[in-house]
Amino acid sequence: MTIPALVAKSSLMRILIVSYLVCAGCIWAAEPASDKSNAEVSALVAELQSQNASNRIHAAKALVAVGPSAAQPLAHAMGPSQPEKTASAMLDAFVSLGPDAVPMMLALIRTEQSFELRHNPGLHGILKMGTNALPGLEEAFRSPDWVTRGNTIDSLRLLQGMEGTEKGCVKLLVHEAKTDELEKLRAYAADALGYSRTYSWRVDQQSAPSDVRDGLHELLQDKNQKVRITAAYSLAKACHESSPQVLTNLVEGMKQGDAELAYECVFAMNFLNTNAAPLLPELSKALQGEDERIASEAANVLSNLGDPGFIPLSAAAADSNPRVRASGLNALADLVINSTNHLDATLEILAKALKHSDTDTRQAALNSLRRIGVERRDSLLAQRIIVTLNPLKKDDDKWVRSNAKDALEELSKVRQQAGSIRESSHE
Numbered sequence: 001m002t003i004p005a006l007v008a009k010s011s012l013m014r015i016l017i018v019s020y021l022v023c024a025g026c027i028w029a030a031e032p033a034s035d036k037s038n039a040e041v042s043a044l045v046a047e048l049q050s051q052n053a054s055n056r057i058h059a060a061k062a063l064v065a066v067g068p069s070a071a072q073p074l075a076h077a078m079g080p081s082q083p084e085k086t087a088s089a090m091l092d093a094f095v096s097l098g099p100d101a102v103p104m105m106l107a108l109i110r111t112e113q114s115f116e117l118r119h120n121p122g123l124h125g126i127l128k129m130g131t132n133a134l135p136g137l138e139e140a141f142r143s144p145d146w147v148t149r150g151n152t153i154d155s156l157r158l159l160q161g162m163e164g165t166e167k168g169c170v171k172l173l174v175h176e177a178k179t180d181e182l183e184k185l186r187a188y189a190a191d192a193l194g195y196s197r198t199y200s201w202r203v204d205q206q207s208a209p210s211d212v213r214d215g216l217h218e219l220l221q222d223k224n225q226k227v228r229i230t231a232a233y234s235l236a237k238a239c240h241e242s243s244p245q246v247l248t249n250l251v252e253g254m255k256q257g258d259a260e261l262a263y264e265c266v267f268a269m270n271f272l273n274t275n276a277a278p279l280l281p282e283l284s285k286a287l288q289g290e291d292e293r294i295a296s297e298a299a300n301v302l303s304n305l306g307d308p309g310f311i312p313l314s315a316a317a318a319d320s321n322p323r324v325r326a327s328g329l330n331a332l333a334d335l336v337i338n339s340t341n342h343l344d345a346t347l348e349i350l351a352k353a354l355k356h357s358d359t360d361t362r363q364a365a366l367n368s369l370r371r372i373g374v375e376r377r378d379s380l381l382a383q384r385i386i387v388t389l390n391p392l393k394k395d396d397d398k399w400v401r402s403n404a405k406d407a408l409e410e411l412s413k414v415r416q417q418a419g420s421i422r423e424s425s426h427e
Helices: 003-015 035-048 053-066 068-077 084-095 098-110 121-140 146-159 166-179 183-193 210-219 225-239 244-254 259-287 292-305 307-317 322-337 343-353 359-376 379-394 398-426
Strands: none
Touching: 035 053, 035 068, 053 068, 053 084, 053 098, 068 098, 068 121, 084 098, 084 121, 098 121, 098 146, 121 146, 121 166, 146 166, 146 183, 166 183, 166 210, 183 210, 183 225, 210 225, 225 244, 225 259, 244 259, 259 292, 259 307, 259 322, 292 307, 292 322, 307 322, 307 343, 322 343, 322 359, 343 359, 343 379, 359 379, 359 398, 379 398
16 A cells, blocks of 8 residues: 555544544533523624624624634534535634634534534634634643543644644644643644644645654653554654664554554554564564454555565465455555565465355455456456456356456456557567
């Protein structure tokens, strides 16, 4: 799997969902408002939709003064039913207030019920504020409400990717990771630092800012083990660092009995490519483990290792556990798509798996052979795979027969196209 693909995968895990802090069941709820305050808020929300900019700013100031209890009706008014132009103008009124409006933006984030933040007006408001939001976010970290502090981390996780905000965001996240009274928030802040490059809005940014690396190195010395482990996998993801201390903490993270933490550690190893080779024994164990998500990710890492990954993956492809077999067969395809070192051996393993009594195993081998033939785009290789797959047209399972038919058609096109290119190059 390529680094851009990993970034996309990693982004989906964080940007499209409300943080685990909210999912854990501690969603913020405002104090019940009186009928009088309800009427006042309704009037202000209506004024916020005015065509007059001064009226909108006046309403925004008044709603900020009312406080978080106004967030729910405000979120409803700025929802999907509102024309985009009107909703944008409403949000801009708050953005013009700068850090004073940050508490309201965080309150809007807490109203999110869809488990998706990408359309949340509160998050968009903070991103629009840019550096102007930082004083308000710094103040939010002083809140006694841990969910508010968690939402602040969520906001900084994304805001740090905007040009000019990196230093301020990193400073706040490092301080939070060092000082919060809750271990889970300290670790969550360290985790957010691992996304500095992932969410960069700058197309020219190829590596994490030096402030991120320095801050994570500080956290790597933290007294708390979970913070150290989180700093290690963030260094691997954001900075591609594979120092002995980072690798040691990644291994420790796999042994804590915390499935989510273990997954993050294994996932981060993808960013180290061949530098993850010292972790081969632990990855082999993870591949054989009971957690399917961790095992699948370990297989990805092993495929990125190249030659060192072939032996454990070939062993997995013959494992008695069908899930382990499928992970091994899938990862072997990834390993040889860009390398010829183990191509013949891999084709033999996959051909043998096509004769397995387990339908899922035959299907995994079929998919791997198809991917190898399609992605390598070699006419001779495509023909070789076609010959190997032909017997599956008579497979006992109708889905295997159907998928084999589709694969053979796709490979035939590859053979023809690649053959034409080969012929033209010799003319």
